[in-house]
Amino acid sequence: MIYHAAKITRKYLASPSVIILELNVPSLTSFLPGQWVDFMAPPHEWIGGFSIASSPSNLPQLTLAIKKSKAQASAWVHSDSKVGSDLRVQVGGGCTLQRRDEDDDDDDDEEEEDDKPVVFCAGGIGISPVLGNYRYHLNQQKKKRRATSSGKATKPTMLFYSASTQDELVFWEELVQLHREQQEADPEIKNRMIFSLTKSESWDDSFLNTLSDASSGDSDTAGIIELRHGRYLLEFLQAGPKDAIYYICGPPKMNDDAVAFLEAKGVPASNIRYEKWW
Numbered sequence: 001m002i003y004h005a006a007k008i009t010r011k012y013l014a015s016p017s018v019i020i021l022e023l024n025v026p027s028l029t030s031f032l033p034g035q036w037v038d039f040m041a042p043p044h045e046w047i048g049g050f051s052i053a054s055s056p057s058n059l060p061q062l063t064l065a066i067k068k069s070k071a072q073a074s075a076w077v078h079s080d081s082k083v084g085s086d087l088r089v090q091v092g093g094g095c096t097l098q099r100r101d102e103d104d105d106d107d108d109d110e111e112e113e114d115d116k117p118v119v120f121c122a123g124g125i126g127i128s129p130v131l132g133n134y135r136y137h138l139n140q141q142k143k144k145r146r147a148t149s150s151g152k153a154t155k156p157t158m159l160f161y162s163a164s165t166q167d168e169l170v171f172w173e174e175l176v177q178l179h180r181e182q183q184e185a186d187p188e189i190k191n192r193m194i195f196s197l198t199k200s201e202s203w204d205d206s207f208l209n210t211l212s213d214a215s216s217g218d219s220d221t222a223g224i225i226e227l228r229h230g231r232y233l234l235e236f237l238q239a240g241p242k243d244a245i246y247y248i249c250g251p252p253k254m255n256d257d258a259v260a261f262l263e264a265k266g267v268p269a270s271n272i273r274y275e276k277w278w
Helices: 072-079 107-113 126-146 170-183 203-215 231-237 252-265
Strands: 003-013 019-022 036-040 046-051 062-065 086-094 120-121 157-163 192-197 225-229 245-249 274-275
Touching: 019 072, 036 231, 046 062, 046 072, 046 126, 062 072, 062 126, 072 126, 120 126, 120 231, 120 252, 126 157, 126 170, 126 245, 126 274, 157 170, 157 231, 170 192, 203 225, 231 252, 245 252, 252 274
Parallel strands: 120 157, 120 245, 157 192, 192 225, 245 274
Antiparallel strands: 003 019, 003 086, 019 062, 036 046, 036 086
């Protein structure tokens, strides 16, 4: 494994507990969607691990979402890091959202999966690797549309994202924009996006107005982006196709409940990908 020199080019507070770092890593040429990086800030000796939220197509830029905690790397990011700080990062750890059966992917599998629906599930800061895979999936859809005579994708995408409160929905504006672009590119396919709050009973009017503005346009995306309360995950998964590929990352209990539910539903183990890291 090789450590790459990196520099913080942007830092901002995305929620009361999450800071976003954008890094420039000139020598990094590839990674798998959803992988993590080992993260160092010399001369400190600690090593942190953070999932990559950006897509490989965004290189040499990496986007990391770091939740505040007592861990040394997280504490440094929240208190001492600044634009221009020099870092060292190493991609690896096998932490891409992986197949449940842990078989190595091959070209035949990838071609077959191109024709399947895809379902994404994220809880809290678990949005990072899920968003990395979601961005990659949408890029692949664009390539597929350009390569086909109809210019259309054929299978729907579903995305579920839950957080404790509205303020903790990191990346929600980008998710809405990506969803809108996907829907406008193929309006006959009704893709679903659901935001759910587990510790709040209402949505602020300002959020609803912003969501409505962001979702306005030729496509009725405002009616497709759904807002929920409570623990809606299993109901969402119930609506997912059995032949879909599922990408899941969230708190341990969320992961365990989702995997058990999908297995009981009859979804093949090879179609369930999850990150069980924290």
